[in-house]
Amino acid sequence: MIRCTRYLMPTTKETPSDAEVVSHRLMLRAGLIRKVASGIYTYLPAGLRVLRKVERILREEMDRAGAQEVLMPAVVPSELWRESGRWDAYGKELLRFRDRADREFCLGPTHEEVITDLVRREVRSWRQLPLNLYQIQDKFRDEIRPRFGLMRGREFFMKDAYSFDADDESAAESYRKMYDAYCRVFRRMGLDFRAVEADTGNIGGSSSHEFMVIADSGEDAIVSCVSCSYGANVEKAECTPQAGAAAAAPGAGPARKVATPGKRTIGEVSEFLGIDPASLIKTLLFETSAGDVAVLVSGVFDVNEVKVKNHLGADWIRLAGEDRVRELSGAPSGFAGPVGLPVRTIADHSVQAIAAGATGANERDAHLVDVVPGRDFAPEAYADLRTVSGKDPCPRCGAALRFSRGIEVGHVFRLGTRYSEAMRAVYLDPEGKERVAVMGCYGIGVGRTAAAAIEQNHDGDGIVWPISIAPFEVSVIPVNVKNRDVVGAAESVGTALTDRGLEVLLDDREERPGIKFKDADLAGIPVRVTLGEKNVAAGFGEVRDRKTGETLRVELSMLAAETVALVERKKAECAP
Numbered sequence: 001m002i003r004c005t006r007y008l009m010p011t012t013k014e015t016p017s018d019a020e021v022v023s024h025r026l027m028l029r030a031g032l033i034r035k036v037a038s039g040i041y042t043y044l045p046a047g048l049r050v051l052r053k054v055e056r057i058l059r060e061e062m063d064r065a066g067a068q069e070v071l072m073p074a075v076v077p078s079e080l081w082r083e084s085g086r087w088d089a090y091g092k093e094l095l096r097f098r099d100r101a102d103r104e105f106c107l108g109p110t111h112e113e114v115i116t117d118l119v120r121r122e123v124r125s126w127r128q129l130p131l132n133l134y135q136i137q138d139k140f141r142d143e144i145r146p147r148f149g150l151m152r153g154r155e156f157f158m159k160d161a162y163s164f165d166a167d168d169e170s171a172a173e174s175y176r177k178m179y180d181a182y183c184r185v186f187r188r189m190g191l192d193f194r195a196v197e198a199d200t201g202n203i204g205g206s207s208s209h210e211f212m213v214i215a216d217s218g219e220d221a222i223v224s225c226v227s228c229s230y231g232a233n234v235e236k237a238e239c240t241p242q243a244g245a246a247a248a249a250p251g252a253g254p255a256r257k258v259a260t261p262g263k264r265t266i267g268e269v270s271e272f273l274g275i276d277p278a279s280l281i282k283t284l285l286f287e288t289s290a291g292d293v294a295v296l297v298s299g300v301f302d303v304n305e306v307k308v309k310n311h312l313g314a315d316w317i318r319l320a321g322e323d324r325v326r327e328l329s330g331a332p333s334g335f336a337g338p339v340g341l342p343v344r345t346i347a348d349h350s351v352q353a354i355a356a357g358a359t360g361a362n363e364r365d366a367h368l369v370d371v372v373p374g375r376d377f378a379p380e381a382y383a384d385l386r387t388v389s390g391k392d393p394c395p396r397c398g399a400a401l402r403f404s405r406g407i408e409v410g411h412v413f414r415l416g417t418r419y420s421e422a423m424r425a426v427y428l429d430p431e432g433k434e435r436v437a438v439m440g441c442y443g444i445g446v447g448r449t450a451a452a453a454i455e456q457n458h459d460g461d462g463i464v465w466p467i468s469i470a471p472f473e474v475s476v477i478p479v480n481v482k483n484r485d486v487v488g489a490a491e492s493v494g495t496a497l498t499d500r501g502l503e504v505l506l507d508d509r510e511e512r513p514g515i516k517f518k519d520a521d522l523a524g525i526p527v528r529v530t531l532g533e534k535n536v537a538a539g540f541g542e543v544r545d546r547k548t549g550e551t552l553r554v555e556l557s558m559l560a561a562e563t564v565a566l567v568e569r570k571k572a573e574c575a576p
């Protein structure tokens, strides 16, 4: 049992001005963290208790999935990073420095290199595989914009795991095990989350899922199916080509030029011409590392730059500026169109579905109508190049998609042989042949997960911790510490609860009851036991559920038992 008078948990009423999101504000106000420098924090006792609980769940689930805990150093020699090619490729997030002998090091932002070095030295034979090693360790990333407290820090704890397998099939199994373990982890923390398909970016890799805690303040936009388990980052979500694409419009006459003075936007043009925006062919011009490209999409959709970039296999793309648009199309922006455009052109599937449409005429104040895709212009390819919209069905099952915002708390990634090849992590197969190990990596941010839990679980009075990661399970509040009966009752219920294995914070401060209640609510302790003067005199105490506010008046002899029962019910809400 911990006593408030002997505990450093400095709560504050004021809302810190630089804290933009609620989890950051509440972690400061509840006395869980204090800032030392931008993105760098000290964890106070109660804050550390939360992180340790998150870590305990992580350890239990990693161990259960067959991973083994190791601990790698924060300080990593540059040689390893040069071997993987990342010393130069990784940007300024990598904090580099030199030791007294002028040798170069970095603070590890992630540990693929260190683990691959270990495994290439220690693993010789297929008999030693599969192998999954994890750690919970201090990472450093010199983030360009550290913010939101523990959500995006520079120094932070991460659980990172790395799997090594003999072949792709076995690697897929390791991936699946980690995926399942992650689901158990976040369920045990009582979080509402989705695993969404993520862009594998430049690493390539065969698959990647991000685990998103659903919260309005989340930095990521995601879609998830209301019916099946499909979920994806909006950037990545697949769009199903609409049915009914007609090769040519029956009865559509030849394309005609019409005057559209000053009408540039989809809304202006469709209104002026009396044409459904869905049959306007929007033409966007991009400059890319693969040259200039025109991208066509139906007027009701948006071009997805990530998809365009991936389709082209380009390193970078950017929308052409006004001057470049004039050079390429011969007209000011708003009047570009694919007919006669001397630029490489690709089109979204939605353009294929347009029987006869309207588009810019590559001439100021003019558009073309009765334009038939395939007849009047032929894009190099039709592909999925647009961003998913509210009208799109689930690409897996056809049911509706729900849009929400999420906080990325975990990431599972099939790496393939990206690192094992570069660093020669090889083993001998049963025939004695040398083979490259197939890898996966799996990360969960400890502090970010705690912050995400607050984003999802709070109210006007403070944090509402899921009990599995709360700093304490029960707060015991004697309303008047000068009343010996009240204090005696509080001590005895506190001791009884502690004896039964519960984590109790006894508020023995000489404060007004209102202040104690407020602090207990702010700290988000799931169950509160209150010993009031009148109640104790009558042989009673109260048990209150922080989340629902429900309060039970219970005989003192039953107080501990009722409290344990409520704690057990709350624990059941965090079943894996």
Ligand code: ATP
Binding pocket: 110, 141, 143, 150, 151, 152, 153, 154, 156, 158, 408, 409, 410, 411, 443, 444, 445, 446, 447, 448, 449
């Ligand atoms: P983000 O896109 O948010 O920067 P990331 O893709 O860089 O995340 P990973 O490299 O996959 O993240 O790291 C694994 C996990 O580590 C993330 O899912 C997240 O929980 C945590 N994490 C990453 N960066 C930070 C940070 N700056 N502060 C706190 N936690 C972080």
Ligand code: MG
Binding pocket: none
């Ligand atoms: Mg990052």
